[in-house]
Amino acid sequence: MLINKLPLLEQTQSPKPSHKTKLNFENTSYLQGEKFYKQPLVQKQKRQLSIMKSQNEIKKQIQSITDDSVSKRIQQPKTQLEFQTIDKLQLEFETKYIEQNRVIDDLKLENIKLKMQLEEQEQQIIYLKIINSDLRQQIEISSTDIQIKKIEQEYKDTYRRMDETLRKAIDENYESQIKMKNLQIKSQQLEQFTFMFKQQLTCKFCRKELNNTITVIPCAHNYCQRCVSGYVGRCFACNDDNKVQATYHNEYMSDLINMYKIFENILSLLRN
Ligand SMILES: [Zn+2]
Ligand SMILES: [Zn+2]
Structure with missing residues (x-):
C-alpha cells in the first residue's frame, strides 16, 4: 500500500517549480534567469534521486518488517515470553475443552x-x-x-x-x-206378527192353508170348505155347541192369502 502511493508523490511534486523560485525568475534578467533556471533542474534531479533512495529504503524496510515477522514465527527459536503465551494458550484451550465437554454432557x-x-x-x-x-x-x-x-x-x-x-x-x-x-x-x-198372521190364514181343522174359506159367525174362525165337520153345528176351535149362528163364504181371505205370500217373499229376502 505504501509503495503504490510513492510514485504519485513524485508526479505531483517534481514538475512544478516552487512559489519562491517563480518570484526570483520575474525579478532577474533573461540570462540570469537562464542560469537560475538550470540550477533548479539539477536540484530537481537531486531531489528525485533522494526520493528514489528514500523510496527504496522504505521498500526495504517494509520488506524487512514483513520478512522479519514471518521468519520470526517460523524459524527463530521461541523466547521465554512465547513459551509463556503458549502455556497460557494451552491452559486456556484445556479449560475451554473441559467446559465444552461439560456442555456436551449437559x-x-x-x-x-x-x-x-x-x-x-x-x-x-x-x-x-x-x-x-x-x-x-x-x-x-x-x-x-x-x-x-x-x-x-x-x-x-x-x-x-x-x-x-x-x-x-x-x-x-x-x-x-x-x-x-x-x-x-x-x-x-x-216373526210373531207373521206367525199370528199365518195362523189367521190356516184352517182350524186341518191346520193347512185355507182353501175356499168359510168364516163362522160370531167367532170369525176360518175353515176350508172341504173341512165341513170343523164348523157344522158347532165351531171346532171354540168347542161350543150353541155358539155358531151362521157361516159365509169369505172371498176376501184369498186376497189376504195372496198378500201374505208377497209379504213372506219379502221377509225371506230380508232374512238372507
Ligand atoms: Zn181345512
Ligand atoms: Zn169359533
Whole structure:
C-alpha cells in the first residue's frame, strides 16, 4: 500500500517549480534567469534521486518488517515470553475443552430428557387416540339411543291413534249393537206378527192353508170348505155347541192369502 502511493508523490511534486523560485525568475534578467533556471533542474534531479533512495529504503524496510515477522514465527527459536503465551494458550484451550465437554454432557442429558418426554407424549397420544375412539363409539351409541327414542315415540303415537280408532270403533260397535238389538226385537215382533198372521190364514181343522174359506159367525174362525165337520153345528176351535149362528163364504181371505205370500217373499229376502 505504501509503495503504490510513492510514485504519485513524485508526479505531483517534481514538475512544478516552487512559489519562491517563480518570484526570483520575474525579478532577474533573461540570462540570469537562464542560469537560475538550470540550477533548479539539477536540484530537481537531486531531489528525485533522494526520493528514489528514500523510496527504496522504505521498500526495504517494509520488506524487512514483513520478512522479519514471518521468519520470526517460523524459524527463530521461541523466547521465554512465547513459551509463556503458549502455556497460557494451552491452559486456556484445556479449560475451554473441559467446559465444552461439560456442555456436551449437559446436552446429552438434555437429549435423554427430551427423548423421555417424547416417549411420554407418544404414549399420551396413543391414550388420547383410545379415548377418541371410545368417545366416537359413545356418540354412535347415543345417536342410536336417540333413534330408538324416536321410534318409541312414533310407536307410542301410532298406538295412541290406534287406541282412539279402536275406542271409536267400540263406541260405534256398541251403537250398532244397540241398533242390532232393536232390530232383533223388531224382527222377533215381525216373526210373531207373521206367525199370528199365518195362523189367521190356516184352517182350524186341518191346520193347512185355507182353501175356499168359510168364516163362522160370531167367532170369525176360518175353515176350508172341504173341512165341513170343523164348523157344522158347532165351531171346532171354540168347542161350543150353541155358539155358531151362521157361516159365509169369505172371498176376501184369498186376497189376504195372496198378500201374505208377497209379504213372506219379502221377509225371506230380508232374512238372507
Ligand atoms: Zn181345512
Ligand atoms: Zn169359533
